[in-house]
Amino acid sequence: MSPRIARSPRRSTAVAAVLATALAAGLITVSATSSASAAEIRVHDIQGGTRLSPLAGEQVKDVPGTVTGVRSYGARGFWLQDTAPDDDPATSEGVFVHTGSAAPTVKPGDVVRVSGTVTEYVPGGADSGNQSVTQITEPAVTVASSGGAVPKPRRIDAEAVPSAYTPKGDPADGGSINGLPLRPEAYALDFYESLEGMNVSVGSSRVVGATDPYHELWITVKPDEHPSERGGTLYGSYEAQNGGRLQIQSLTPVAEKPFPKADVGDVLSGTTEGPLDFNRFGGYTLAARTLGEVTGKGLARERTRRQAADELAVATYNVENLDPKDPQEKFDALGQAVVDNLASPDVLALEEIQDDNGATDDGTVSAEATLKKFTAAIAQAGGPAYEWRSIDPEDKKDGGEPGGNIRQVFLFNPERVAFKDRPGGDATTPTDVVRSRGKAALTLSPGRIDPTDEAWEDSRKPLAGEFVFRGRTVFVIANHFGSKGGDESLVSHHQPPARSSEEQRHLQAASVNAFVKKVLKAQKDADVVVLGDINDFEFSATTRILTDGGALTAAVKSLPRAERYSYVYQGNSQVLDQILTSPGVGRFAYDSVHINAEFARQNSDHDPQVLRFRP
Incomplete structure (x- = not known):
């Protein structure tokens, strides 16, 4: 226990028990049976020397301070700061006064006294793992004077x-x-x-x-x-x-x-x-x-170079819940980006293609209308007449936005590559690997990997396909691993934070890794490209499992550290989208094409990734 808390005789074990119980509910509004004396309570007494107030649950009276800010929307209230601080740098001199549904009537610079209940509020609830906010609720506010200055920041x-x-x-x-x-x-x-x-x-x-x-x-x-x-x-x-x-x-x-x-x-x-x-x-x-x-500093959207005639360009792009109800402007912008920024890759794996009526939950699973509209936008922008291959999911079995039925899709330029169709693939039938004429081959192309395995429950199933470029077969596996939803944030009160979503991604990575090893067992020098929204970092255990046994290499690691990112979250530029290669791929050029994540105006929240190599 903190020595700073121990100095306060008002923190009894009973109050601590009330605090713990209320914290579990996410919002503490329990009134204690005792009231703290107005003569001895200041803001720093309320804040204490740890993250939780030593006075949580207690009534306080006439706490003095100056208003430093007013919030009239959302969680309404104002901030109160004591202008007579103590000498302890650990105890804050400010506290939020929550006025509930009533709009606050005070203004910055008002000198006030506040009576109310000290509470700890956990934004998002206790299950979020977030830290709590110390506040005074159900306040009675007396304004002593107005028009003064706020405390020096x-x-x-x-x-x-x-x-x-x-x-x-x-x-x-x-x-x-x-x-x-x-x-x-x-x-x-x-x-x-x-x-x-x-x-x-x-x-x-x-x-x-x-x-x-x-x-x-x-x-x-x-x-x-x-x-x-x-x-x-x-x-x-x-x-x-x-x-x-x-x-x-x-x-x-x-x-x-x-x-x-x-x-x-x-x-x-x-x-x-x-x-x-x-x-x-x-x-x-x-x-x-x-x-x-x-x-403004005029940050420019990047453009990757065009592939050489003997280079195969394979890309991945999360297009963020694309469906026919999206404005034509979004389709046009995405199509233009494929042509201008991605230089019309030969194979493009898409994530978050929704069904033909988007989030409308009526059993629709086909995405033909979505893909027709998207490929038309690419052609209109001067790009190739892409063909596509995909497998419709079972309704509401692949996660994502309810009713949207997101899935991965292969687009390919038939002027540059051929797709080796092996019919029979559907939402629940797994593709497998066989050896045919001394080479690896898929039993189903396109086909899904382990679609009924627990690793893919309520998540997007990997899509595998065979492509032929200049006579050489390339196996491409498009992925969209489980999201980080449910993980605790970097500012969690648990340190290190709990990352519960990793469990499923680890199973998914093991499934894909095992499938790649099947391909390599059938053909040691096979060219295999695994790509998509992996939803995990290049240094994560998920990536280590994907690359286990040398089956794959994370291509993003070929970039200088300062260029390794595809997504920006809470001010951290990080890797979520990846392309991984089998040893047979050999030398390659990799580019994380920064066109979305760093910008206020986005066509998606992800940056696409491009890999070029000579099969």
């Missing part, structure tokens, strides 16, 4: 944020850091927690996560922390969480002032100031009362 910059990200969780507390004494001088997460609810500011900072549809962006206050070559921050290992990242939102409603559009590498210039919040989707967030201006 605490500057967050490279020097202030520790290089170490987080302490390890307490094994005796299930791996949680909730009960550990805060050490803001040692750990980035402790530093941010010690400022929870306080007025903070950042100076001009590089954008590392583009403006999203929810009117938020990510900056870094540590410009030298794992930079990518295009202005982002790389997530290169489970120990490189990048503590300089901070989410930025605005307290000004968008209807009153539009949120700025920013791409990765742009700069949020000037001073951005406001309370430090914690939310479900971003963790620590600067809720800006004053928002800086975006200075």
Whole structure:
């Protein structure tokens, strides 16, 4: 137990028990039988020296402070900061006052006294693993004066944020850091927690996560922390969480002032100031009362080179729930990107192709209308007349958006490659490998790999096919592994966070790896390309299982570290989409073509990947 908590006689074991029970529900609103004396309660007493308030569940009276920010939408309320801080850097001087459904009536600079119940709120609920937000609920607010200045902000910059990200969780507390004494001088997460609810500011900072549809962006206050070559921050290992990242939102409603559009590498210039919040989707967030201006740096969308006549170009692209109901503009933009940015690859594996009526849940599983519309858009943009091969899934058996029936699809340019059709493949019949005339061959092409195995339950099944290029057979396996949904975030109170979704991906990787080994057993020098949205990092156990026994090589590792990413999540540029090759492929050229993930305007949230080699 923290010495700072131990100093408070008000934290009884009974209150601790109430806190633990209420935390399990995600929202603590239990009133204790005792009230803390107004004469002795300040904000830092409420916050305490750990992540959980020593006064949770208690009634407090006339807590003094100055309003530093007001939120009139979403979780309504205001932030209160004490202007008479204690001498303990671990105890925050700010706290959120939640006004429930009522819009707050105070303004920044108001000097107030607040009475109410101290609670701990877990955004997303206890099952999310998120840290909790200390707050005062059911408040009674007395305004003593108005029109004053807000407390001077605490500057967050490279020097202030520790290089170490987080302490390890307490094994005796299930791996949680909730009960550990805060050490803001040692750990980035402790530093941010010690400022929870306080007025903070950042100076001009590089954008590392583009403006999203929810009117938020990510900056870094540590410009030298794992930079990518295009202005982002790389997530290169489970120990490189990048503590300089901070989410930025605005307290000004968008209807009153539009949120700025920013791409990765742009700069949020000037001073951005406001309370430090914690939310479900971003963790620590600067809720800006004053928002800086975006200075654009003109990041360009990349274009890969065209393949040589004797090179086979194979690509993968997650087109984000594409269906015929999407605007024609999306089809046109995706088609133009295939032609201009991907240089019309010979084989293109698509992920997230939805059925012919999208999310409408009426049993439709065909995606013919989707694919006709997409291939027409490619041709209209000057690309080849792609043909396609796919297998319709069983209704609602492959996960994804309910009713959408997403699946993988092969597009191929018949002027450059031939598809070796071996009929009989359907949603539940597995393809296999045989040896024919001294070479490996699929029993079904296109065919699905292990579609009824538990590894693929409620998930997209791999699609395998045989292609022929200049007389040489190439086996291509298109994948879309299980998502990371359900994993705890990097700011979880469990450290390290639980990554429960990995279990299924490990089974999926083992299934694909075993199938590739079957091909190589039948033909040692077979050219096998495994590609798609693997939903896991190049350093992950999923990738290690895929490459087990030397069956495959993760081609993205051929790139310089600063170029290894296909997705940007919470300001971390990371690998999710991959292409892996068998030893027979030999030398290749690899390109992660950055056209979406770094931009506020996206046609998909993923960047496509291209591999070129000579079979």
